[in-house]
Amino acid sequence: xxxxEQDPGPFNVPEGATVAFNCTYSNSASQSFFWYRQDCRKExxxxxxxxxxxxxxxxFTAQLNRASQYISLLIRDSKLSDSATYLCVVIxxxxxxxxxxxxxxxxxxxx
Amino acid sequence: xxxxxxxxSWVICKSGTSVKIECRSLDFQATxxxxxxxxxxxxxxxxxxxxxxxxATYEQGVEKDKxxxxxxxLTLSTxxxxxAHPEDSSFYICSARESRNQPQHFxxxxxxxxx
Numbered sequence: 001x002x003x004x005e006q007d008p009g010p011f012n013v014p015e016g017a018t019v020a021f022n023c024t025y026s027n028s029a030s031q032s033f034f035w036y037r038q039d040c041r042k043e044x045x046x047x048x049x050x051x052x053x054x055x056x057x058x059x060f061t062a063q064l065n066r067a068s069q070y071i072s073l074l075i076r077d078s079k080l081s082d083s084a085t086y087l088c089v090v091i092x093x094x095x096x097x098x099x100x101x102x103x104x105x106x107x108x109x110x111x
Numbered sequence: 112x113x114x115x116x117x118x119x120s121w122v123i124c125k126s127g128t129s130v131k132i133e134c135r136s137l138d139f140q141a142t143x144x145x146x147x148x149x150x151x152x153x154x155x156x157x158x159x160x161x162x163x164x165x166x167a168t169y170e171q172g173v174e175k176d177k178x179x180x181x182x183x184x185l186t187l188s189t190x191x192x193x194x195a196h197p198e199d200s201s202f203y204i205c206s207a208r209e210s211r212n213q214p215q216h217f218x219x220x221x222x223x224x225x226x
Contacts, residue, residue, distance in 0.1 A: 013118045043117075043204050043217040062175070087155075089214070097211040099145075103154040 003027055003100050004090050010106040017078045021105045023088030026069045030100075032091040034074050037084040038104065044087055047073075053083055078109045114138050124195065125226055131223045132135025134205030141207035144188035145215060146180060152188045157205065161188050162172050180216045195225045 033050035050062040061074040089104035114137040147155045161167040161182035179191040206215035
């Protein structure tokens with residue numbers, strides 16, 4: 001079982017739809033959480049940090065549930081430009097800090 | 112936001128050539144830099160982690176004599192692919208972070224094609 005798991009998708013949604021991704025992590029020593037987006041043939045870009053209190057940035061909302069060990073990303077009013085792969089990233093500290101990347105969830109937003 | 116510059120963006124060269132890729136953090140001091148490779152439609156694969164002034168830590172299965180990493184300063188790390196062969200063709204991406212609990216910021220990546 002992978003330490004950070006994501007549904008690979010793809011998620012195919014129409015413009016304007018609301019779409020949500022979940023990511024689960026298995027190591028309780030995980031401390032910091034992030035969502036990145038990666039466009040085809042490009043580098044990952046930091047989208048937002050994730051906190052237990054929730055984090056909202058425009059149409060994007062991220063949430064952390066420590067008890068259930070998952071993080072979520074909600075995208076409202078999807079745009080064509082939201083089409084990308086969304087990577088869940090976890091930093092854990094078990095005798096040293098390590099960054100663990102999920103394999104990514106692919107999103108296609110269609111007109 | 113934090114900026115990481117990676118150079119070159121594209122490299123096409125003959126088999127047997129050694130290729131050097133540079134990764135610079137432009138507006139912060141990167142205590143740690145990371146080198147990844149990514150094949151089409153696959154996840155990032157961590158190759159090595161480098162801390163300024165010390166030897167890089169390579170992931171299992173990555174040949175350290177093949178992929179030479181130097182992290183001479185807090186703003187520069189280099190990856191040299193020695194005697195590159197077609198199977199080394201890939202997308203190589205560096206990232207840098209300022210401190211241990213901070214997110215990584217990625218360079219633009221280098222697309223390496225070995226003929």
